[in-house]
Amino acid sequence: MPADETVIFDQPCPIRDVLDRIGDQWSLLVLEALSHGTLRYSDLMRGIGDISKQMLAKTLRRLEMDGFVTRKVFAEVPPRVEYSLSPLGRSFMQQVQGMIAWADANHRDIVLNRRAYEQG
Amino acid sequence: MPADETVIFDQPCPIRDVLDRIGDQWSLLVLEALSHGTLRYSDLMRGIGDISKQMLAKTLRRLEMDGFVTRKVFAEVPPRVEYSLSPLGRSFMQQVQGMIAWADANHRDIVLNRRAYEQG
DNA sequence: GCCTGATGGTCGTGTTTTTAGACCATGTCG
DNA sequence: CGACATGGTCTAAAAACACGACCATCAGGC
Incomplete structure (x- = not known):
């Protein structure tokens, strides 16, 4: 086990970049x-x-830039701008759904842990 | 800032809290x-x-407080402190794996979107 | 005609968060 | 003795952020 795994995140690291x-x-x-x-x-x-x-x-500009979100401007007065998820954004959110469901299921435990920590 | 004015995210909102x-x-x-x-x-x-x-x-203190991470201190000199994922943390990371895999698969598109945005 | 309100932002300023770096206690090695 | 390593903490400076003011424009009430 040489120590060449110390640098976990390589330079062009997709995980790091997206995170x-x-x-x-x-x-x-x-x-x-x-x-x-x-x-x-x-x-x-x-x-x-x-x-x-x-x-x-x-935040919206960055999400639009990365292609997660679509921005639609209507030439009206007062101006109207609509934001929606792009296909890429929807695809990403499918992954996030798992995290959200997990948060929903484990929120109670986390709150309990927090309380216990504060008292210990 | 009023910390409890969310409309979409209700008061005891697990998603918001964990996120x-x-x-x-x-x-x-x-x-x-x-x-x-x-x-x-x-x-x-x-x-x-x-x-x-x-x-x-x-970050480590918060992660430990919420129960994602375990902290083990060894009474040595120089001091040694080991951090590792708790069962809760491992369970959470299973969900995150999907996101990481997604990032890996879609990183190229994102970088392309970014470039396109900057030029147009 | 005039005042008010709505929209999607930008700008300037002050406050909060994060960073970089010095510092600490302590025992080992040379 | 003096340097080194570890896991942090503390402080001052830098960066990020919040809040309110402001902008252009037109509709509707008065």
């Missing part, structure tokens, strides 16, 4: 919201509740 | 590293590469 985009506190939440259907910018603001305008815009 | 802990740039990376086996603090530093000591400590 860096996903692991930013908001991306998964936005994708989850969109997985229920197309939403406008203000719908996402209201739905998520505690995201700032700036971060929502930034 | 908030997981979606923090480092947790998934640490869990991924530990999924290959037990590691010491310094192994994790080297393996992940660009995490700061403070964030690694903080």
Whole structure:
């Protein structure tokens, strides 16, 4: 067992690259919201509740850039912009569903662990 | 910021609660590293590469608190501390594996999308 | 005509989070 | 003695983020 496995994440590492985009506190939440259907910018603001305008815009731009989300602008007044999951995004969310189901099933244990830790 | 104004995500929302802990740039990376086996603090530093000591400590503490990770301290000098996935953590990582495999399979498309976005 | 409201953001500023680096205790090796 | 290794913590500086103001535009009420 030579120690050549110390560097776990290689430079062009897909896991690292995708996780860096996903692991930013908001991306998964936005994708989850969109997985229920197309939403406008203000719908996402209201739905998520505690995201700032700036971060929502930034998160959406990145998700659009990576091809997870589709942005459709309507030339109306007041302006209307609709966001929805692309096929790639839907495909990704199928994977995430497993995680969400797991969270649902194990949330109780986690909360219990947290409480126990705080008291021990 | 009002911490309980979510509309889509209800108050005792498992998805939101777990995602908030997981979606923090480092947790998934640490869990991924530990999924290959037990590691010491310094192994994790080297393996992940660009995490700061403070964030690694903080991330590990939270992961331990939630019960994903087990911390074993050996009374030696210099001190030795081993981190490993708990059964709960392993169970969670089974779900994450799907995401990782997906990332592996779709990384190419994502990079292509990014490039296309930057040019158009 | 004028004021108000709605939309999808951007901008500037102040607050929070993260980083980089020094530092600590302690025993081993040279 | 003096350097080295470990697992952190503490502090000051940098980066990320939140909050409110603001923009253009048109519809509807007055």
